Amino acid sequence: MDKGTFEALVPSRFITFTFPNPSHSTTTTATHYHLHTQLLRVAVLDSPNQPTTTNPPRIAAMIVPTHRETDWIFSTDTGHLQLILNSDEISRLILIGNLPIDSHPTIYTRPISIDPTLQSKLAESLTPLLLALSPKxxxxxxxxxxxxxxxxDDVIRSVIVERCVGDCVGEMLIEDVELEGKREFQRRLRFKRMPxxxxxQIRIIPNASLDSVNLGDVEFGLDMASLVHPYLTPMVASLSLIGSYLEERIRGGFRPKALCLGVGGGALLTFLNNQLGFEVTGLEADEIVLNIAKKHFGLQDSKYVRFCVGDGIEFVEKLAGQYRKPNCDCVDNGCCLDNVDCLDAKFDVIMVDLDSSDAGMGIMAPPLEFVGKSVLLAARLVLSEHGILVINVIPPSRSFYETLIHKFQEFFEELYEIDVGNGENFVLIATALPIGTASIDYENSFLSKLKLVISGAYLDSVRKI
Known part of the structure; x- marks a missing residue:
C-alpha cells in the first residue's frame, strides 16, 4: 500500500487491510472490546458527504464489538457506510476489530463490558495507528x-436461523435474538445490502420456562397479535382518521380492503387481517422473501389474504383504472402482475413500507421513484372515495421531507403526520377527501376495536399538516 494512500479524503472510498495488534500482549478476559488476535482488521471509509468548510475534517474510530466481527454491520462497506452516515459530520470513520476466524458464526453472546481503565489503555495503544490513517x-x-x-444495541444473544439469497434483495438472514432487560425474544429479518x-421483527414466545431458555436449544411460537416494529403501530393508528367510514363499510356487510406495498415478514398484513378484519393484498418484489415470511414469520395464505410478486410502482400504475372482470381465473390465495386487472381496483387504505435499494443514499424511505407524478396519481385513482395512503417515511434530510409533503399535496386533499418518536421514522397520511369531524361511536365499533389492539398514544398523536 502506498504510504500516501490516506493523506487525502476521497468521498466513498473504502479500504480494508490487516495490521499487527499493538496491544496483543495486554491481558484481558471476556471484555466487550477485547482485541485479542495477533492481526487486526482495519477498515477505513471516507464519507460520501464531505464538508465544504475550511475547518479540519472530523476523524473518528470505532472498535468492533467482540464476536460481532462477521456481522454485516461491521464487515461490509454498506454496513460501514450506515455507521458513518449515522454519525454527526464524520469525514472518515476507522473500524478496528479482531480478525474474523469463523466466517459464519451461528450464536452470538454479548461479552461483559470493558473496564474503563482497559479501554483507555486500548485507545492509547491505537492512537499512533489512527494518526497515521488521518488525512493531512x-x-x-x-x-x-x-x-x-x-x-x-439491545441484543445480548442471537442465533442465526437461516441464511438465503433473494433474486431482488440479495443475501439475507433470519435470526432469533434475546433483548436486554426483561427476557424478551424476537425473530428478525435483515438484508446484507442494508445491514x-x-x-x-416479530415477538417470539419460548415453549419452555424462561429459566431454562437458551437460544438455539428451544422451540419458539410466534406472537401474531402484536406489532413490534416501531413504525407499524403508528401506521395502523392512521386508520382512526377514517374509522367512521370503515365502520359504515363493515356494518354494510363489506370487509375493508388494504393494499400493502412491501411485505417483508408479513407482520402488517397478518395484523390487519387477524385483528381488524381487513381483506389484504400484499405486494413483494422478491418471491424468496415471501417464502421466508411464510416459513419463519407466520404469514399464511387465506381467503382474505393474497400475495403478489412484482415491483410496487409498476403494480400501482397497472392497477389504476382497472375493474374486476367477471370471468377471471385467479385463485384467492395468490396473484401476480399479469392478473392485476382481476382485482377490485379500489382500496380503503394503501400502506407503503418500501425503502431505497440504493445503500449509497443511506437509509431512506420511500424510494424516490415512488413520489413521481404518475405513481401518486395512480395511487390516488386506486383508492376508494374516502381512502387514505399511509407511508413509512425515513427522511435523510428535512428538505427531503418537505419536498415529499409538497408532492403529496398536489394530488391529495389533506395530509396528516405521526411522529414515531424514535428520531428516525415518520408516518405520512394522505387522504382522498377531507376528513370529517363527525364520528360514530357504536358499541363494538371499528374504532373501539382499534383502541384495544394498538397503543392509544399514537391515536392521539395524529397531526394535520
Missing part, C-alpha cells in the same frame, strides 16, 4: 483529537 487536512491546527465512537436496517 486534519492536522491543520496540530494533532487532531480522534474520538472512539461506541456501538450499543443496519431491521426489515422485519
Amino acid at each position: 487536512s486534519a492536522f491543520k491546527y496540530g494533532l487532531p483529537e480522534i474520538p472512539f465512537l461506541g456501538y450499543e 443496519n436496517l431491521i426489515q422485519t
Whole structure:
C-alpha cells in the first residue's frame, strides 16, 4: 500500500487491510472490546458527504464489538457506510476489530463490558495507528483529537436461523435474538445490502420456562397479535382518521380492503387481517422473501389474504383504472402482475413500507421513484372515495421531507403526520377527501376495536399538516 494512500479524503472510498495488534500482549478476559488476535482488521471509509468548510475534517474510530466481527454491520462497506452516515459530520470513520476466524458464526453472546481503565489503555495503544490513517487536512491546527465512537444495541444473544439469497434483495438472514432487560425474544429479518436496517421483527414466545431458555436449544411460537416494529403501530393508528367510514363499510356487510406495498415478514398484513378484519393484498418484489415470511414469520395464505410478486410502482400504475372482470381465473390465495386487472381496483387504505435499494443514499424511505407524478396519481385513482395512503417515511434530510409533503399535496386533499418518536421514522397520511369531524361511536365499533389492539398514544398523536 502506498504510504500516501490516506493523506487525502476521497468521498466513498473504502479500504480494508490487516495490521499487527499493538496491544496483543495486554491481558484481558471476556471484555466487550477485547482485541485479542495477533492481526487486526482495519477498515477505513471516507464519507460520501464531505464538508465544504475550511475547518479540519472530523476523524473518528470505532472498535468492533467482540464476536460481532462477521456481522454485516461491521464487515461490509454498506454496513460501514450506515455507521458513518449515522454519525454527526464524520469525514472518515476507522473500524478496528479482531480478525474474523469463523466466517459464519451461528450464536452470538454479548461479552461483559470493558473496564474503563482497559479501554483507555486500548485507545492509547491505537492512537499512533489512527494518526497515521488521518488525512493531512486534519492536522491543520496540530494533532487532531480522534474520538472512539461506541456501538450499543439491545441484543445480548442471537442465533442465526437461516441464511438465503433473494433474486431482488440479495443475501439475507433470519435470526432469533434475546433483548436486554426483561427476557424478551424476537425473530428478525435483515438484508446484507442494508445491514443496519431491521426489515422485519416479530415477538417470539419460548415453549419452555424462561429459566431454562437458551437460544438455539428451544422451540419458539410466534406472537401474531402484536406489532413490534416501531413504525407499524403508528401506521395502523392512521386508520382512526377514517374509522367512521370503515365502520359504515363493515356494518354494510363489506370487509375493508388494504393494499400493502412491501411485505417483508408479513407482520402488517397478518395484523390487519387477524385483528381488524381487513381483506389484504400484499405486494413483494422478491418471491424468496415471501417464502421466508411464510416459513419463519407466520404469514399464511387465506381467503382474505393474497400475495403478489412484482415491483410496487409498476403494480400501482397497472392497477389504476382497472375493474374486476367477471370471468377471471385467479385463485384467492395468490396473484401476480399479469392478473392485476382481476382485482377490485379500489382500496380503503394503501400502506407503503418500501425503502431505497440504493445503500449509497443511506437509509431512506420511500424510494424516490415512488413520489413521481404518475405513481401518486395512480395511487390516488386506486383508492376508494374516502381512502387514505399511509407511508413509512425515513427522511435523510428535512428538505427531503418537505419536498415529499409538497408532492403529496398536489394530488391529495389533506395530509396528516405521526411522529414515531424514535428520531428516525415518520408516518405520512394522505387522504382522498377531507376528513370529517363527525364520528360514530357504536358499541363494538371499528374504532373501539382499534383502541384495544394498538397503543392509544399514537391515536392521539395524529397531526394535520
